[in-house]
Structure formats: C-alpha cells, structure tokens
Amino acid sequence: MRTRRPMLVFSLLAFGYAFLYAPIVSLIVFSFNESRLVTVWAGFSTKWYSALMHNEQLLGAAWVSLRIAVMNATLAVILGTLAGTALVRFGRFRGRSALALMIGAPLVMPDVILGLASLLLFVAMEQLIGWPTGRGMTTITIAHVTFSMAYVAVIVQSRLVRLDPSLEEAALDLGAWPWKVFFVITLPLIAPALAAGWLLAFTLSLDDLVIASFTSGPGASTLPMVVYSSVRLGVSPEINALATVLVLLVTIGIVIAGISMQRRAKHS
Amino acid sequence: MPSPSSSDRPQRGRRSLRQRLHLGRGTVAGIPLLWLGLFFGLPFLIIARISLSEVVIGLPPYSSLVDWTAAGLLEVRINFGNFLLLVQDSLYLDAFENSLRVAAVSTLLCLLLGYPMALGITRVREGLRVPLLMLVILPFWTSFLIRVYAWIGILKGNGLINNFLLWLGVIDQPLHLLHSDFAVYLGIVYAYLPFMVLPLYATLSKMDESLLEAAADLGCRPLCAFWRVTVPLSLPGIIAGSLLVFVPAVGEFVIPDLLGGPDTLMIGKVLWTEFFNNRDWPVAASVAVALLALLVVPVLLFERFREKEQT
Numbered sequence: 371m372r373t374r375r376p377m378l379v380f381s382l383l384a385f386g387y388a389f390l391y392a393p394i395v396s397l398i399v400f401s402f403n404e405s406r407l408v409t410v411w412a413g414f415s416t417k418w419y420s421a422l423m424h425n426e427q428l429l430g431a432a433w434v435s436l437r438i439a440v441m442n443a444t445l446a447v448i449l450g451t452l453a454g455t456a457l458v459r460f461g462r463f464r465g466r467s468a469l470a471l472m473i474g475a476p477l478v479m480p481d482v483i484l485g486l487a488s489l490l491l492f493v494a495m496e497q498l499i500g501w502p503t504g505r506g507m508t509t510i511t512i513a514h515v516t517f518s519m520a521y522v523a524v525i526v527q528s529r530l531v532r533l534d535p536s537l538e539e540a541a542l543d544l545g546a547w548p549w550k551v552f553f554v555i556t557l558p559l560i561a562p563a564l565a566a567g568w569l570l571a572f573t574l575s576l577d578d579l580v581i582a583s584f585t586s587g588p589g590a591s592t593l594p595m596v597v598y599s600s601v602r603l604g605v606s607p608e609i610n611a612l613a614t615v616l617v618l619l620v621t622i623g624i625v626i627a628g629i630s631m632q633r634r635a636k637h638s
Numbered sequence: 639m640p641s642p643s644s645s646d647r648p649q650r651g652r653r654s655l656r657q658r659l660h661l662g663r664g665t666v667a668g669i670p671l672l673w674l675g676l677f678f679g680l681p682f683l684i685i686a687r688i689s690l691s692e693v694v695i696g697l698p699p700y701s702s703l704v705d706w707t708a709a710g711l712l713e714v715r716i717n718f719g720n721f722l723l724l725v726q727d728s729l730y731l732d733a734f735e736n737s738l739r740v741a742a743v744s745t746l747l748c749l750l751l752g753y754p755m756a757l758g759i760t761r762v763r764e765g766l767r768v769p770l771l772m773l774v775i776l777p778f779w780t781s782f783l784i785r786v787y788a789w790i791g792i793l794k795g796n797g798l799i800n801n802f803l804l805w806l807g808v809i810d811q812p813l814h815l816l817h818s819d820f821a822v823y824l825g826i827v828y829a830y831l832p833f834m835v836l837p838l839y840a841t842l843s844k845m846d847e848s849l850l851e852a853a854a855d856l857g858c859r860p861l862c863a864f865w866r867v868t869v870p871l872s873l874p875g876i877i878a879g880s881l882l883v884f885v886p887a888v889g890e891f892v893i894p895d896l897l898g899g900p901d902t903l904m905i906g907k908v909l910w911t912e913f914f915n916n917r918d919w920p921v922a923a924s925v926a927v928a929l930l931a932l933l934v935v936p937v938l939l940f941e942r943f944r945e946k947e948q949t
Contacts, residue, residue, distance in 0.1 A: 382755065383754075383770070386754070386758070386831075389751070394777065449673055452669050452670045453670035453674075456666050469671050472671075472678050479934055480933070481891070482910060483930065486685065486909065487678075487682060487684070488681055490681060490685055491677065497698070515677075517678075519673070547658075548662055573779055576781075579782075598783060601896065605790055613788070617780050620776065623779075
C-alpha cells in the first residue's frame with residue numbers, strides 16, 4: 371500500500387499545501403504592487419514598504435504589542451512551569467483538581483468569554499480597591515498571562531512526564547535540597563520545553579485581537595487592534611507589506627530553530 | 639532559614655526538612671493557584687453576577703444586586719430578564735444554532751482535508767516528514783488576522799478568483815463570494831487546519847504498519863483496511879483534532895466579522911456587538927454564561943471522562 375499510490379499521496383499533499391500557502395503567496399506578491407488596488411497588478415514597487423516604515427500608528431502599536439508579548443511570555447513561563455511541576459511531581463495535594471481545571475479550561479474557552487471575563491474583573495477591582503486604575507498595557511498583559519500560562523503548563527507537563535525521575539531522586543538521595551535539584555537538574559533538562567512555551571506564549575499574545583480589545587484602554591492599541599480597524603475599512607497594500615515582513619520574520623525564526631534543533635540532536 | 643551544616647542535619651534537620659518541603663511545595667503550587675483563582679476563577683463569578691443585573695446608564699453600566707434602601711432594608715434585586723431575553727428573542731437562539739452548525743460543518747471539512755494530509759505525511763520518506771510538518775505549522779505562527787485578511791483579497795468582488803474567472807470568460811458578473819456563509823466556512827477551515835492535521839499525524843505515525851500487512855494477508859483490500867484498521871486506530875486523533883477545531887470555531891469572532899455577511903449570525907459576534915456596540919454588559923454576560931454552560935462545561939466533562947478512560 372505504501373508504494374502503490376505515490377501519485378495519489380502526492381496530489382493530496384500538493385492540494386493541501388497549495389490551500390495553506392496560496393493566500394500567503396498572494397499577500398506577498400501584491401505587497402509589491404504599484405497600485406493601491408490590491409488585486410490588480412500595475413507593476414513592481416516597494417513604495418508600500420516605505421509607507422509602512424513611516425506609519426507611526428502601526429509602528430507604535432507594534433512596539434506596544436512587542437512589549438506586552440515579551441512580558442507575557444516571561445511571566446507565563448514562570449507561572450506555567452510552577453503549575454506544570456506541581457501537577458506532575460506533587461502527587462495529590464489540596465487544590466490539585468482546582469489547578470488542573472483552571473489549566474485545562476483556558477484551552478477550550480472562546481476568547482470572547484475570556485476577554486469579557488477579564489474586563490469585568492478589572493472594572494470590579496477598580497471599583498473595590500482602586501487598582502488597576504484604568505485599562506491599558508498592564509491589564510492586557512495580565513489577561514494574556516492568564517490564558518497563555520495554561521499552554522506553557524501543558525508543554526512543561528508533557529516534558530516532565532517523559533523525564534526520567536531517577537536523576538532527580540539520585541540528587542535528592544545525595545542530600546541536595548529540592549530547589550537546588552530543580553535548578554541544577556530539572557531546569558536544564560526541561561529547557562527546550564520552556565523555550566517552546568516562551569515562543570508559544572509570545573506568539574499567542576502578539577496574535578490576540580479579541581482579549582486585547584476587551585481589556586485595553588485609550589492609548590494602548592496593540593498591533594492586531596490597529597490592523598483590524600484598518601482591515602475593516604478595506605484592503606490596503608500596507609497591510610500586505612506588514613504581512614510579508616511578519617511571514618519573513620517567522621520563517622527565519624523557524625528555520626533557525628529547526629537548524630539548532632538538528633544540531634543538538636546530532637551532538638547528543 | 640540558614641542551611642544546616644551536614645553534621646547536625648540528622649537530628650535537627652529531619653523535622654525542618656519536612657516543614658521546608660511542605661512550605662516549598664505550598665509556594666510552588668500556591669502561586670499559580672492564586673494567580674488563576676484571582677484572574678481566571680473570580681471573573682466567572684463576576685460574569686454570573688452581572689448576568690443577573692440590569693443595564694443602567696453609568697459607569698460601570700450595570701445595576702448592583704444588593705442595596706441598602708433608605709428604610710434600612712437590605713434589598714436584593716435579581717434580574718432573570720437577560721436569560722429570558724436569550725430564550726425569547728430568536729436572534730440569540732438562531733445565533734447559537736448557527737454557530738454550532740457552522741462549527742460542525744467546518745470541523746467535518748477540516749477532517750476531510752486534514753486526514754489525507756496527515757496520512758500522506760506518514761507515507762513520505764522519513765527525512766521529509768519533519769519539514770512537511772513544519773510547513774503545516776508555519777502558517778499558525780504568522781498572524782491569524784492577516785491569514786483571514788488574505789482571503790478578503792482573494793474573494794472580494796474584484797478579487798483574484800473573480801478576476802480570474804472573468805478573464806477566462808466563465809462568468810460575466812463577479813460572483814458574490816465575500817461576506818457570505820461560504821467565506822466563513824472557508825476561513826474557519828483555513829485557519830484551523832493545522833489543529834486538525836497535527837493530532838491526526840501524532841496518532842497515525844504511531845500506528846503499527848504490520849497491522850495493515852496482516853489485514854492484507856487476511857484478504858482485506860486497501861480501502862477495507864483503511865476503514866477497518868486505520869480509521870478506528872486513529873480515533874483518538876480524530877476526536878482531539880475535532881475538539882481543537884470545533885470549540886474555538888463556535889465562539890469565533892474575527893472570521894464571521896471579516897468574511898461573513900450581515901446575516902451571518904454567530905454567537906461570538908453577538909456577544910461582541912452587545913458589549914461594544916449596544917454597551918449592554920448584562921446581556922453580554924448572560925450570553926457568555928449560556929455559552930459556558932452549553933459548550934465549555936460539556937467539553938471539559940468530556941475531556942475528563944476521556945482522561946479517566948485512558949488511565
């Protein structure tokens with residue numbers, strides 16, 4: 371069966387990948403279009419890239435998004451690692467099922483609910499204790515951490531489950547304190563999972579429109595919020611140029627990650 | 639606490655070690671519990687509370703449930719009107735029904751497209767599999783919004799498809815593709831395809847090839863072997879992938895908003911409109927409560943049931 375129908379397998383795969391990539395390719399091609407009409411070719415031009423470079427609003431929003439994404443990813447990795455460790459290594463403890471539920475739930479929660487829930491909490495907190503005053507980057511970051519730490523916890527959990535516990539046990543037997551065992555033995559072993567979790571949390575935050583729209587305030591517009599409001603008004607070649615830059619950055623990142631992973635695999 | 643030297647550890651250290659272990663564990667589990675309890679658990683109590691209040695003009699725009707009246711009476715006002723509205727106004731029921739239908743059909747389409755892809759990736763030679771999988775994941779790392787945006791340029795009246803068909807002479811009027819249910823299906827399948835392919839690939843690649851050979855030896859033709867061996871064995875992947883597509887698709891906002899028409903009702907969009915356009919927080923909260931009860935809680939229970947069955 372595996373060699374009898376190579377053509378069928380090939381054409382199915384080709385169709386699937388064409389479906390996945392045709393829209394992205396069309397975005398990139400028309401970002402170099404001279405005309406403002408995105409879909410009518412009028413000659414090669416890079417003017418939309420220079421327009422993008424001078425679009426203060428988009429650049430400002432990108433900077434806001436980037437700062438939120440970095441803060442979010444860092445906090446999510448710390449909290450997610452704590453949660454994952456507790457769930458895998460502590461056996462049964464009080465609050466375990468609550469923790470497991472609250473790690474599982476954000477993964478199946480529609481973002482409109484998460485956004486609304488977070489916003490209502492911030493409004494109620496401001497009324498009761500006066501913090502957070504207004505909404506902006508802080509509230510967006512808190513809301514992002516709350517759902518992306520769940521993804522990190524799942525990644526850390528799956529790595530910890532596959533980890534050989536005898537290394538940690540040996541260190542404990544030799545008299546090392548648990549926190550030392552964690553930092554010297556466990557952390558280096560789960561480092562790839564932490565890196566993957568950081569990148570995932572970073573991307574989730576950078577990509578989120580719905581939760582950020584609910585929890586942001588005046589003066590804190592993230593990149594997806596600005597893109598969304600400009601897309602609603604119609605297609606614009608500047609957004610195509612922005613998309614091309616993003617695709618390029620992601621591709622470079624993934625290729626570098628792939629090469630370093632292969633190198634690591636060869637060394638070990 | 640200073641760390642005890644190794645000589646006095648057996649006598650003095652025993653109890654404090656226990657205590658410290660306990661304290662350490664409490665901190666490790668306690669910090670994420672506290673965070674999630676405060677920023678994830680508590681908001682749902684607030685949502686439930688606001689869904690029972692009335693909309694008022696002010697900030698925040700909802701009434702409080704408990705009030706001290708001038709006569710010193712404690713007055714509790716619980717308003718079930720929002721939930722009655724959800725049942726009585728056909729808008730909300732239609733939106734729910736429509737979301738479930740759109741999500742179910744899109745999930746099925748994702749499965750039909752994703753299964754052959756996942757199976758195909760397991761059938762290519764070893765060295766090609768990881769790059770092919772990477773190519774499935776790559777679009778996921780680029781912006782979701784921009785992937786949806788790409789379809790606007792392709793589908794709109796003077797977009798790529800219409801221009802191409804006009805040029806071929808197949809049609810003389812541009813087709814109405816954008817702002818339709820068709821565009822919403824297309825957008826959801828496109829955006830969520832990777833979530834279907836990855837779990838399917840994970841189960842299919844673990845499958846023992848010798849089972850297929852055994853089936854062939856016993857006289858089962860390839861198609862029969864596919865239905866009776868491959869599909870049943872990949873069921874966990876099918877379920878996982880379908881959930882990963884179906885659940886977010888039900889509450890989807892961006893795709894129906896950008897690709898759907900004015901009559902494309904989906905519950906995520908209804909919640910958004912109630913909140914941002916009508917500024918009716920109590921109704922938005924009750925839509926969220928209903929969505930939680932009808933979608934999220936059943937899915938969580940199902941997941942839990944599946945986990946128990948597997949262990």
